Amino acid sequence: MASGSASLMWFRKGLRIHDNPALQYAAEGTKFLYPVFVIDPHYMEPEKNAFSLGSARAGLNRINFLLESLADLDSSLKKLGSRLLVLKGEPSEVLIRCLKEWEVEKLCFEYDTEPYYQALDFKVKNYASTAGIEVFSPVSHTLFNPTDIIQKNGGRPPLSYQSFVKLAGQPSSPLSHTLSSLPLVGDVGSCVISEVPTIKELGYVDIGQDESSPFRGGESEALKRLNEIINDKEWVATFEKPKGNPSAFLKPATTVLSPYLKFGCLSCRFFYQCLQDVYKNVKRHTSPPVSLLGQLLWRDFFYTVAFGTPNFDQMRGNRICKQIPWNDDDELLTAWRDARTGYPWIDAIMVQLRKWGWMHHLARHSVACFLTRGDLFVHWEKGRDVFERLLIDSDWAINNGNWLWLSCSSFFYQYNRIYSPISFGKKYDPNGDYIRHFLPILKDMPREYIYEPWTAPLSIQTKAKCIIGRDYPKPVVLHDSASKECRRKMAEAYALNKDLNGMVSEEDIRNLRRKLKEDPEQEAKNKRIR
DNA sequence: CTCCGGTTGTTCGG
DNA sequence: CCGAACAACCGGAG
Numbered sequence: 001m002a003s004g005s006a007s008l009m010w011f012r013k014g015l016r017i018h019d020n021p022a023l024q025y026a027a028e029g030t031k032f033l034y035p036v037f038v039i040d041p042h043y044m045e046p047e048k049n050a051f052s053l054g055s056a057r058a059g060l061n062r063i064n065f066l067l068e069s070l071a072d073l074d075s076s077l078k079k080l081g082s083r084l085l086v087l088k089g090e091p092s093e094v095l096i097r098c099l100k101e102w103e104v105e106k107l108c109f110e111y112d113t114e115p116y117y118q119a120l121d122f123k124v125k126n127y128a129s130t131a132g133i134e135v136f137s138p139v140s141h142t143l144f145n146p147t148d149i150i151q152k153n154g155g156r157p158p159l160s161y162q163s164f165v166k167l168a169g170q171p172s173s174p175l176s177h178t179l180s181s182l183p184l185v186g187d188v189g190s191c192v193i194s195e196v197p198t199i200k201e202l203g204y205v206d207i208g209q210d211e212s213s214p215f216r217g218g219e220s221e222a223l224k225r226l227n228e229i230i231n232d233k234e235w236v237a238t239f240e241k242p243k244g245n246p247s248a249f250l251k252p253a254t255t256v257l258s259p260y261l262k263f264g265c266l267s268c269r270f271f272y273q274c275l276q277d278v279y280k281n282v283k284r285h286t287s288p289p290v291s292l293l294g295q296l297l298w299r300d301f302f303y304t305v306a307f308g309t310p311n312f313d314q315m316r317g318n319r320i321c322k323q324i325p326w327n328d329d330d331e332l333l334t335a336w337r338d339a340r341t342g343y344p345w346i347d348a349i350m351v352q353l354r355k356w357g358w359m360h361h362l363a364r365h366s367v368a369c370f371l372t373r374g375d376l377f378v379h380w381e382k383g384r385d386v387f388e389r390l391l392i393d394s395d396w397a398i399n400n401g402n403w404l405w406l407s408c409s410s411f412f413y414q415y416n417r418i419y420s421p422i423s424f425g426k427k428y429d430p431n432g433d434y435i436r437h438f439l440p441i442l443k444d445m446p447r448e449y450i451y452e453p454w455t456a457p458l459s460i461q462t463k464a465k466c467i468i469g470r471d472y473p474k475p476v477v478l479h480d481s482a483s484k485e486c487r488r489k490m491a492e493a494y495a496l497n498k499d500l501n502g503m504v505s506e507e508d509i510r511n512l513r514r515k516l517k518e519d520p521e522q523e524a525k526n527k528r529i530r
Numbered sequence: 531c532t533c534c535g536g537t538t539g540t541t542c543g544g
Numbered sequence: 545c546c547g548a549a550c551a552a553c554c555g556g557a558g
Contacts, residue, residue, distance in 0.1 A: 160555055161537075242538030289537040298537075362538060369539095413553040417539040424539080487551095494553070 005031040006186055007106035010038075010095060011084070012117065013141055014110040015069045016219040017076050019174035019267035021138040026108035027179065032186030034102055035077055035084050037070055038091040039197070046203045051337065052354065052390060053207065059390045060204060061357035065217035069263050070196040072218030082182040086194045092123040099133060101189045108136045110264070113146055113307040114396045143171035143268055143300050146307040157308030159320060159411070161289055164301045171300075174269040213357045213392055215259060222260035226271060229255050236278045237285035239292045246360035247429035249352065249437060253360060255292070258393035261299065272296050299398060306397035313400045314381060316506070320410045323504035324493040325513035326372070326379035333378050335476050336371050337386050339439075342468075342475035345425035345451055346370050348438040355438070357392035366419045368406035373490055374418040375482045380407035408490060415490040418483050422451045441472050489516050 009026040017023065027033055044063055047056040054060040074084035087094045099107065107128050112121065121137070128135045139145045149167050150157050158164040200206065215221075229236065244253035260266040275293045279285045288294030311317040315324070334340075339347040339354070349363045364387070370376065371383045384403040388394045404410040425434070432450030436443040442453060444464040449456035454468045454475060461467050468474055496512055497504055 158556095160535095162535080163556065240537085244538085246538095291537095294537070365538070408553080411554090412536085413555090414536085414539085414551095415553070416551060417553095419539065423541090490553095491551095 006034065006102050006104045007032070007108065007183075008034045008036055008095075008098060008102065008104045010036050010107065010109035011073065012037075012109060012112065013262070014264035015073050016222075016265055016267060017073075017080070017179060018219070018223070019140065019270045020110075021140050021175060022108040022110050022136060024175060024177065024179065025136045025138070026106065027182050030106065030183050032102075033082060033183040034098065034104070034185060034188075035082055035182075036095070036098060037073075037084055037086050038094045039086060039088045040091055041088060044202055050389070053204065054389065057389070058394075059354075059357065060199070060207065061213040061390070062392045062394060063202070063204075064199055065213065065215070065259055065357070065392045066263065067196060067199060067202075068217030068221075069219070069265050072220050072265075074196050076219060077182065080179060080182040082185055084196065085185065085188065085191075086196055087191060088194070092120055092127075095124055096127050098191055099128070099131065101191050102186060104133055106134045106136065110141055111137045111139045112141065113303055115313075116396075139172075140267070140269070141264055142303050143272060143296060144168050144304070145172075146300075146304040149304050150308040157305045158301075159305065161298065161301055164304060165288065165297060168297070168300065171272055172269060174267055174273055211355055213355070215256060215356070215358060215392060217259070217263065217265065217392075219260075219265045222257065222266035225255070225257060225260070226266060226274065229257070230274050230278060233278050233282055236275065236292055237282040240286050240290045241295060241361065242290060244360060244362065245428045246349075246362035246366065247425060247434035248360070249434060252358075256358060258395075259358065262393045262395045268296055268299065302401035303397045306401060313384070313396070315379070315409065318410075319502070321404060322409045322413075322493065322497050323502075323509055324407070324409060325489070325509050325516060327377045329376070329378060332376045332476060333371075333382050335473075336367070336376060336378070336383070340473050340476075341370070341421075342454065342473040343370070343421040343451075343479075344432070344435040344439055344442055344453060344472075346421050348435045351438040353387070353390050357390055362424075364402065365406055366421070366424055368403060369419045370421055372403075372407035373415050373486050375421065375477050375479060375486065377486050377489060380404070380409060383407075413494075415494070416487060418486070421479055426451050439472075441466050492516060 007026045007030040009023050014020055014022065042055065043057045044055055047054065050056065052059050054063060070084060070086070077083050087098070098104070112118070125135055149164070152167050158167055246253070257266055257271065261268055272293065285291065288297050306312045309318065309320055315321050336346070336350065339350040341347055346367055349359055349367045352359045352363070368383055371378050372380045380403040384400060387399055391399070401411070405412045408415040431447050435450055442450060445453050445456065445466060446460060446464065449460060453461070453466065453472060456468070466472050492512060496508060500508060
């Protein structure tokens, strides 16, 4: 092949045509362009032992969302005279083989701050540099370059939203140029190329509409959704995140653009620009941190801290994370995970998570607080794993950041503020319509008992065709005593962290755990007799 | 060292 | 709808 004739666009996130600097650069001055996506079997292929349908790493809803996004990308590329080349295997091995086979001179892919991609990209860039291949890896998944912000702050990421905003300045603008055509795909040689697979082709059984996410993946869907939102200027101008209703499910109280941002079906820079256009044309509008635009800043905040904090996704060895003697109680964890806590508000949210792969931000708060510092005192890493698997918008930086936040391990420290698994939902949805929808076993429970069905007289339970303890579980803990106990443990743990100036060893944690267990009477009181 | 502010708690009183 | 008590946290600025 002639020199400079082939370039490879490696899609990972950034599954879009619009505002895609890597794609645009890949398409410039080349005869052939190879748009590639590598399916990592570990991420995509069925894993029997997982607690939900899906692969070792991802639940079926997110795999499906990704496949839909890839199919949409393929169709858009075809309209531009190209196509998506799908390959299977360990991504760096596959990619390096392609680079050799196609004599690629220019490799382009979006820069990624996640540890998984940092390690992967290191291998690929290493090969490219020895082979003399030009690499272009622009930052386009976030508004700002996390590296720049960390550098501006003296090498450490800012740990509060306000200090982040002060450092951030103006975000980068989306590309104004729209691609009208792409170079041809060259000969693929001996590389095995496939079409975007269906869920069945990957070895999954179809689970049916009722059990799966109502949100369809892809750039086209993202732009359609964005358009609908942007056209409702009043809604955009008055959006206030903390005032949203977590129990709204017929029409969610937020944009549900998060899964599209996660996979890069939607450019956050384009979204940012659209929001500013709306703000310019209205008399008044809400502002960060609570406005829609503020949500994009929060996203960048978490990306920046996550990138600049070693071991961000764990408690140990994480310098911004409080060391807390969390329980290692698998029974409580699985009750929470499988929607069997006996608190309808909590269980309904967990059902929505499993079926839809999405729930409102405040609903996430409610269940995360309940699992960790609020009631069960289970390690936030365990809850993080469940979210990471089941959410279609699961994003490494944001998911871990929010678990750190909600468990009062970092960013937020007012552990006395505990969401009530009873009153929090009730104030938005006194009739319990949300519960009735996601937990149909409780659909005939009268409204005065729907949030606390164990308090309903047996005659009422019988009439509602739901006996507590048989058809629906009794509460795994009593919120009043359990939350009080959690407060006590948090206070002790905080005191220890303060005394030791954050240098808490594993042994210190063990000792504290022993000390906190000295009150078995209290422990027993928290648990309901089952 | 002090002081201030912190996207999103709950309950009670007015 | 709004403020105060609850009990008192932290990061960041000065």
